[in-house]
Every structure is written in C-alpha cells, then in structure tokens.
Amino acid sequence: MQKQEKMNDYIAPEKNQDTEFWWEGVENHELRIQACDDCGKQWFPPVHSCPYCASEKWKWVNASGVGSVYSWVVYHRAFHPAFKDDLPYTVLTVKLAEGPRIVGRLIQQNDDVEVYADMQVKATFYERNGNTLLGFTRV
Helix, strand or coil: CCCCCCCCCCCCCCCCCCCHHHHHHHHCCCCEEEEECCCCCEECCCCCCCCCCCCCCEEEEECCCEEEEEEEEEECCCCCHHHHHHCCEEEEEEEECCCCEEEEEECCCCCCCCCCCCCEEEEEEEEECCEEEEEEEEC
C-alpha cells in the first residue's frame, strides 16, 4: 500500500518572469499595473505585451488601489484544505479607478459587512505564511 502524500496546508503565490515585479510591489505594499506607452491603456493581469494594441512598449505604474466592487463570491466550502479555517470568506472582483479589474479577498473588520455592486473599496495588504497578499477593505 502506498503512503499518501500530505496535501499542502498553504498555496503559495506562483511567480514567473511576467508576474515577479507585480509580486515585488505587493511585498512593498504597492499595487502595480502595466500601462502601454503606445495606446495609453492599463491592464491586469501582467503579460509581456499590451492586450489592446500588442505593443511591447509598456511600463509598470502604481495604481491608486481605489475601486468599486464589480462582482463577488462568498465561499462556504473549502475547495482546498488551505482555506478550511477561513470559511466563510469573500473574494471580490474590483474595477480599479484606473480601469483594470483585479481580484482580491475582502478583508473586513467585522462580520456584518454587506457586499454590494459598486461598493467602494481600497487595496490593503495582509500576511499569510510569510507571503504578502492583496486584499480589499470597504472605504
């Protein structure tokens, strides 16, 4: 009988050459997005060229972190053991003031925060198992 491997109790962020600078920003409590030098649009998630005009001339800019709730989901079931102690928790899709949509966990001070469309939020950063992660709090 084979011994079963223990599942990780934590899912570490996956970093690669496209996302490394973004994760470095998160570690420094900066929300970085990409901005095209040719068409001027900004986007997330990080990719190697502009998704709007295909230009490879772009730069990283610091986003304000302010935005509004576009959509959300409340998890009542852990789809991985790493999240079982967090239940229930809310994940937001936020439309940043700069335009791009980004996903992060709702970080709330109490349990009676009712989420609704267009609710104003701001980026916040929290620690989990030695990693800094992106979350959002209500403004």
